[in-house]
Amino acid sequence: MAKLDVAVLIGSNRRDSINRKLAHALSKLAAERLAFRFVALDDLPLYNQDLEAELPQSVVRFKSEIAAADALLFVTPEHNRSVPALLKNAIDWGARPYGQNSWNAKPAAITGTSPGALGTAAAQLHLRQVLGALGVVLTGGEADISFKPGLVDADGTIVDASTRDFLKAFLDRLAALASRLSFAPAAAA
Numbered sequence: 606m607a608k609l610d611v612a613v614l615i616g617s618n619r620r621d622s623i624n625r626k627l628a629h630a631l632s633k634l635a636a637e638r639l640a641f642r643f644v645a646l647d648d649l650p651l652y653n654q655d656l657e658a659e660l661p662q663s664v665v666r667f668k669s670e671i672a673a674a675d676a677l678l679f680v681t682p683e684h685n686r687s688v689p690a691l692l693k694n695a696i697d698w699g700a701r702p703y704g705q706n707s708w709n710a711k712p713a714a715i716t717g718t719s720p721g722a723l724g725t726a727a728a729q730l731h732l733r734q735v736l737g738a739l740g741v742v743l744t745g746g747e748a749d750i751s752f753k754p755g756l757v758d759a760d761g762t763i764v765d766a767s768t769r770d771f772l773k774a775f776l777d778r779l780a781a782l783a784s785r786l787s788f789a790p791a792a793a794a
Contacts, residue, residue, distance in 0.1 A: 724749030
């Protein structure tokens with residue numbers, strides 16, 4: 606059985622981001638069922654409707670990668686109790702131009718990590734609201750991860766067995782949702 610193609614959108618462009626580390630650890634954890642493809646967000650221009658007449662090449666590339674994916678995984682930090690500007694900008698480009706929403710009916714999951722006790726709960730809630738309004742089909746369940754030293758080892762393995770099992774089940778739900786939606790009969794016109 607072919608692996609499902611998952612476009613991974615990381616809400617941080619910082620090289621040593623703990624969310625980037627988490628995303629790569631998830632890729633390793635899901636390698637049997639899911640093929641993760643990390644989508645660049647940092648080359649997208651700041652959204653401006655004036656640019657819609659002739660989309661910048663980076664936006665065309667971005668929208669193509671989202672369209673080609675079987676599922677989406679959002680891995681985001683929390684900035685000021687909300688979604689980082691980098692990720693919000695990508696979401697805006699994916700939803701535009703009018704009538705060309707790249708997000709509609711895409712299965713997706715959201716996770717993120719922070720050193721705080723609540724992980725990225727507020728950002729994930731905000732992201733769920735925005736993506737729901739754009740027609741994204743989200744998996745159930747929360748995955749707010751508190752990033753502690755040693756959570757991910759040097760080779761990208763999630764060390765704690767209970768966290769690893771929790772995240773494996775989280776990824777299994779995404780795979781099941783994407784499989785169900787890809788085999789669902791198309792609605793009659």
